[in-house]
Amino acid sequence: MPRFETDPEIRALGEALALLRRERGLSQAEAGRRAGMTSQGWGLYESGRRPGLFRPDVQRRLVAALDASPEDLALARSRQQAAPERPTPMLGLNASGRTFLPAPGGVRRLQLSNDDLAPWAASGVVLEFDPQQWPRRDQGCVIETVDGTVLVRLYEGADSQTLTVRGGEGGLGVVARIARSDIRTVSAVTARLER
Template structure:
């Protein structure tokens, strides 16, 4: 059974998550849907009833759905960054490659430097975007349904697709040769997912 200290920390972390969600103007169901979770499941995290909320990978996934970071979650919690996690922060230095579905919050200074560009080489996403189109994507920002995304795989390959949905085991995307063709990608094969924020078509 968890001690009262751990229970209060879990509650504080859950309240911080709820505050971040409200700042985004999302319901629990809407936030959960972004990562393939029910609103009830999301609510258990906000109520401090899931101890896995202390895990850095879970924090990255939840805050990524809100366009934020685990650091933002810590700062939102009462007492700032006083709420502890199971792993030291040095386990994921800023210059290390991002693993899992991490995100950098748009509210932090320097967030604009996390916007990258990519030129499409094929027409497999037409008419959404054709060969020669330059896509700007926010590194690590989780996409909404129907939004373009850049998927970096663990084996080094990169795919540009339209996001459909995801759950714990896999994510489903569209655009593997045709916009009406779905593709399933195992979450364990994904290093990062980044939302496309603009398309710059050649004149």
Template sequence: MPRFVPDPEVLCLGEALAALRRRRGLSQAEAGARLDMTSQGWGLYESGRRPGLFRPDVQRRLTGALDATPEALALLVSGAQTPHVDPAATGLESRGRGFDGPPPVVVKHLKVRDDALSPWAEPGVILEYQPDLWPRGGQGCVIEMKDGDLRPRLFDRSEDDRLHVRGAGALDRAEVIDRQSVARISAVIARRES
């Protein structure tokens, strides 16, 4: 079944409608709300997927919600620029803001040297861990001791001054580590075969 391919002229009208909306500083939801329409419905007009965009009454309704005219829409479609008019503010408006993305995730690697974590991690497996990401129960972790020693373990639980882990010689062997001797604990986020 072929996908719906809108008419190129309808696409141009939809793009012009989107340009008018952005000039007005409105989101699709805000523009649609002015006509008791959902943002999805407004988006369908802008993407050329809703019939009736050529009808003058529909164009009047849509451009009226943007405090514009069908003539301004026609000028945008023809490529001419509409005169810039600052509309009166009707509530809180924003021209958009740039947001910083999340900081990059630091990932460290540790190669397993013995079979203490077998079968969870055999010798030669590379553990990828994220510093300062706290592990869940049963998840692998890398414990950095204050003396610089790195201990790969399976995290069990934490108490006020102790960490309960497994893997100090074998997975069935529990170990209790004093928190005073721990510099950092990090969750293992991946295991890779070398």
């Protein structure tokens, strides 16, 4: 069976689709779920390895999952073409309106001083978090707000306007929605270290 070769134009359109998804703060799994497919299926479109991305019906289905339009996809494609080549892109998530931009730094540590996330993590537990990684559903996340407040919560999901998290005063049963405009950075918790 011959190996599938990706057309540069399809790959570029897939990269524009990935850009739209990241701007909305969605993982491939979340976007795929919204479009009625797996994260792997979504990833194949983004990498240009699944045919059909130039078909209008496929484009409408994919961008609708991102609360966008085919015109938004075309604009994202033109932004990519106009953008100068970036040296080494930084990874991470800093909020800038509805878009999350790269956050500086590597893995960081934070010690919990309360039991807001018990039994997931109790007071005294040290969390390692990575500003270069977006959290998955039910994964811990560290959120820095624009006013400098640091929140540690369990990530539930996101849409174009808000982040949905669990935890805080009252325990893990408390579900909160945080406006993206109030968020500076979102980082995935990668380890819980008990002392």
